[in-house]
Amino acid sequence: AASLGSELSSETQNQELETLKRHVAEGLQRPQKTLSSMYFYDDEGSRLFQQIMALPEYYPTRTEFQLFTRHQAALAMALRPTATQEPFFLLELGAGDGLKTKILLRHLLETNAAFTYVPVDISGAALDGLTASLSEELPELRVEPIVADYSEALRLMAARPGRKVVLFLGSNIGNFLPTDRLAFLRTLAAPLSPNDRLLIGFDLQKDPRIIRAAYDDTQGVTAAFNLNLLARLNRELGADFDLAHWQHYTDYDPLAGTVRSFLVSPRAQAVHVSALNQTFEFAAWETIHTENSYKFTAPQIKVLAAEAGLTVTDFFTDEQDYFADVVLRP
Ligand code: AVI
DSSP states (O other), X not given: OOOSOOSOOHHHHHHHHHHHHHHHHHHTTSSSXXXXXXXXXXXXXXXXXXXXXXSSSOHHHHHHHHHHHHHHHHHHHHHOOSSSOOOEEEEEETOTTOHHHHHHHHHHHHTXXXXXXXXXXXXXXXXXXXXXXXXXXXXXXXXXXXXXXXHHHHHHHHTSOSEXXXXXXXXXXXXXXXXXXXXXXXXXXXXXXXXXEXXXXXXXXXXXXXXXXXXXXXXXXXHHHHHHHHHHHHHHHOBOOOGGGOEEEEEXXXXXXXXXXXXXXXXXXXXXXXXXXXXXXXXXXXXXXXXXXXXXXXXXXXHHHHHTTOEEEEEEEOTTSOEEEEEEEO
C-alpha cells in the first residue's frame, strides 16, 4: 500500500522545533506557568503512555476496550450507514497501539467491509509498532499510516476523494480546553459529507476518587509521564531541569469535571533553556500547569455536538457508564 509520507521531512521537524520553542517561551513567562500536554508525546512519552494504559488505576482504556468488545457489531453498523459496498477510509487520530481499534478492524474485515485503515500519530515509533503488529495479526488489512499532527493529517485526507470515517478514541478530546475543543470539532466536521461519520470517545463523570486515582497511580508511571515533559525540554531545547527537584501533582475538580496536572517545584530554582537563551525562575512550590483532562456528562456531549453542527446518531456506553463512544454525522 502507498504510504502518505511516513517520515517527517527535516523542514517539518524544524518548524516543529520552532513551534515548541515559541510555546515554551510563552508558557513559562505567564503568571501561571504552563506547558502544553501536546508535548507529552515524544517517543519516550508515547512509550510511558502505553504503560499508563495498562495500569490498574487507569480505567479509560480498559473500559473503552470492553465497550468495543461489547458493541462491535452495532458500532460497525453505525459507521456504515449505507448498505453499499462503497469503500471508505477509516482514519484514526492518535492511533497509539491500536488495541481497541483492532476489535473493530477485525469485525469490519470479517463482514467484508471495503476500507483502508489510516492511523495517524505524532510518534513515528508508535506507528511503526502498530503497523508491524497489524501486518502480523491482520495481514489482509490495507494500512496507510501517517506520521503527522491531527490538522496536517486532516488536510491530507480532505484532499483525497472517498467516504471518511474518523475515529478519535480514548477521550483525547478531554485534553482540549472547551474553546479549543469546539474549534477542533468544527474543523473535524467541516470537510465531512453526509455519509461520513465520526466516532469519538468521551470519559464520563463518575466517582471523583476513581478519576483522581487514574491520574496518580501508585507505581508512579503517570508521574514519570508528566516529568518526561521536562526531560524532553532538556533533550530538545538544551534546558537544565533537574528532575530530582520536580514533583508530579494532580487533582480532580468535580465542579468543573476536570483533572488538572502540574509539575511542582518544591524549592526556589532557576532553569536555563539554551535554545531560547533564557533563564526561568521558579519560586518554592510554584507550579507548571501541564494538562487538563475533562470528564463529561451525556447532556454536555449532546450540547457540544450541536454546537459543532453535528448530530449524535448512536451513543454507546460500557456496563458501568464510565465511558461513552459516540457516533456523529454532519
Ligand atoms: C491521552 N489522554 C486521553 C490521557 C488522559 O487520560 O487525559 C492522557 C493522560 N494523562 C495522564 N494520564 C493519561
